[in-house]
Amino acid sequence: MSETAHIKSPYNVKNPFIAHLKHSRVLTGAGAAKDTRHYEIDLTGSGMEFLPGDSLAVQPTNDPALVDAVIKALGLTGDETVPNPKGGETTLRQALIETYSITEFDGKLIKAVAEKAGNTELAALTTPERKEALKSYLWGRDVLDVLQENVGTKLTATEFVAVLRKLNIRLYSISSSLKACPEQVHLTVATVKYESHGRMRGGVCSTFLADRVEATTSLPTFIKSGAGFRLPEPTDETPIIMCGPGTGIAPFRSFLQERKATGAKGKAWLFFGEINKATCFFYEEEFAAYLADGTLTKLDTAFSRDQVEKLYVQHKMLENGQELFDWLEAGAIFYVCGDASRMATDVDGALHAIVAKYGNKSPEEVAAYMENLKTSKRYRKDVY
Numbered sequence: 001m002s003e004t005a006h007i008k009s010p011y012n013v014k015n016p017f018i019a020h021l022k023h024s025r026v027l028t029g030a031g032a033a034k035d036t037r038h039y040e041i042d043l044t045g046s047g048m049e050f051l052p053g054d055s056l057a058v059q060p061t062n063d064p065a066l067v068d069a070v071i072k073a074l075g076l077t078g079d080e081t082v083p084n085p086k087g088g089e090t091t092l093r094q095a096l097i098e099t100y101s102i103t104e105f106d107g108k109l110i111k112a113v114a115e116k117a118g119n120t121e122l123a124a125l126t127t128p129e130r131k132e133a134l135k136s137y138l139w140g141r142d143v144l145d146v147l148q149e150n151v152g153t154k155l156t157a158t159e160f161v162a163v164l165r166k167l168n169i170r171l172y173s174i175s176s177s178l179k180a181c182p183e184q185v186h187l188t189v190a191t192v193k194y195e196s197h198g199r200m201r202g203g204v205c206s207t208f209l210a211d212r213v214e215a216t217t218s219l220p221t222f223i224k225s226g227a228g229f230r231l232p233e234p235t236d237e238t239p240i241i242m243c244g245p246g247t248g249i250a251p252f253r254s255f256l257q258e259r260k261a262t263g264a265k266g267k268a269w270l271f272f273g274e275i276n277k278a279t280c281f282f283y284e285e286e287f288a289a290y291l292a293d294g295t296l297t298k299l300d301t302a303f304s305r306d307q308v309e310k311l312y313v314q315h316k317m318l319e320n321g322q323e324l325f326d327w328l329e330a331g332a333i334f335y336v337c338g339d340a341s342r343m344a345t346d347v348d349g350a351l352h353a354i355v356a357k358y359g360n361k362s363p364e365e366v367a368a369y370m371e372n373l374k375t376s377k378r379y380r381k382d383v384y
């Protein structure tokens with residue numbers, strides 16, 4: 001497969017393929033501190049194609065219970081007519097379910113609510129010098145919070161939707177290979193649920209998939225190419241190192257399915273991390289089978305909460321530093337997928353430390369080595 005291979009697709013945000021959920025299962029065991037699920041989506045008849053490393057865009061809908069609470073807080077019925085951004089008109093309720101975000105919003109909504117409610121303190125948050133204060137006010141709040149904190153806001157349905165943002169698609173790294181699982185696409189998704197301001201909240205798309213999608217529900221989808229996150233050709237003996245804690249495992253399940261289907265030649269090493277081995281060792285049997293049949297050469301796991309001290313994937317990399325450096329010296333490609341905020345930075349730090357120690361290099365030489373890994377496309381990231 002060429003480095004930047006991508007497949008032209010007839011589907012996009014304006015013309016998504018309406019797929020349907022075929023199967024889903026909870027990957028996390030009973031008592032787990034998180035809820036991560038495996039989804040299998042039927043693509044039959046779509047002609048939709050993708051490559052390992054691509055993502056699936058999913059257009060979610062909002063939780064109808066939250067939509068109803070917003071309509072109630074506005075003192076409206078939901079049957080009011082509003083312009084449909086796709087053309088024509090629709091009801092307020094339908095627009096809030098399908099088209100507008102009621103969880104992410106900005107100063108436009110704040111300004112409109114503050115003006116109607118005569119809330120000068122809230123209005124002051126929208127001035128350019130109060131940007132940080134606005135950001136901290138927005139954190140953990142949704143549209144319902146703003147309306148409930150400003151009782152009696154008399155916005156018409158049309159005025160209200162005019163200050164909302166559009167409900168956007170969410171991307172998910174594909175966790176299957178078309179060669180192994182034709183006419184379907186698999187996802188590995190962590191359900192986002194948290195409490196804020198005394199109320200339970202759900203991430204729009206992850207709870208849409210977990211709680212609101214049934215076999216008959218329309219799932220608008222399209223492929224987002226991951227041209228920078230590709231496998232070497234199956235005949236290429238380049239070793240690959242995959243670092244995918246949590247849902248970061250998704251593209252690597254796709255890689256391994258593809259490599260088995262194509263009889264790929266090079267060695268493959270997987271680092272996986274999650275909170276507990278007993279409840280969160282996603283796809284454990286599949287990886288055991290890949291180890292047994294040689295698709296996977298080496299598997300290292302880090303279960304962070306199974307001991308007093310945190311154990312993360314980068315600790316397993318450092319433990320295996322000499323061997324990892326030897327693989328890099330043999331031309332291995334290092335892939336990392338998952339949390340961008342902390343994990344990817346710490347994994348990068350571990351790579352630097354390994355190159356310094358086992359390559360016996362100065363900080364400048366390490367920087368040059370890492371730069372070379374990047375420019376030769378042997379250090380690839382899919383982080384979010």
Ligand SMILES: Cc1cc2nc3c(=O)[nH]c(=O)nc-3n(C[C@H](O)[C@H](O)[C@H](O)COP(=O)(O)OP(=O)(O)OC[C@H]3O[C@@H](n4cnc5c(N)ncnc54)[C@H](O)[C@@H]3O)c2cc1C
Pocket residue numbers: 055103139140170171172173174188189190191192194195196202203204205206207247248250382383384
């Ligand atoms: C290329 C790419 C690939 C991805 N692949 C995957 C994947 O394979 N699997 C996967 O699970 N995800 C993946 N993601 C992330 C995914 O796209 C979504 O961002 C994720 O599912 C959350 O979306 P949501 O609609 O459920 O939540 P949203 O409705 O977007 O809510 C998330 C937001 O809620 C707020 N929030 C969350 N927790 C708290 C809290 N405790 N307190 C206050 N506010 C909070 C934050 O503002 C956060 O941004 C990927 C992202 C990208 C860009």
Ligand SMILES: NC(=O)c1ccc[n+]([C@@H]2O[C@H](COP(=O)([O-])OP(=O)(O)OC[C@H]3O[C@@H](n4cnc5c(N)ncnc54)[C@H](OP(=O)(O)O)[C@@H]3O)[C@@H](O)[C@H]2O)c1
Pocket residue numbers: 034036190191192193194245246247248273274275276302303304305310312313314338339340341342343344346347384
């Ligand atoms: N708000 C929510 O409810 C929610 C739910 C799911 C995911 N998310 C977010 O979605 C992203 C992906 O989540 P995910 O479910 O795939 O898993 P994740 O949160 O990335 O966790 C996967 C594993 O990585 C560990 N980890 C934490 N910090 C790390 C670090 N600095 N270096 C290496 N490993 C580290 C975690 O350990 P510990 O957790 O034990 O530290 C856990 O064992 C994250 O940004 C996460 O914050 C949010």
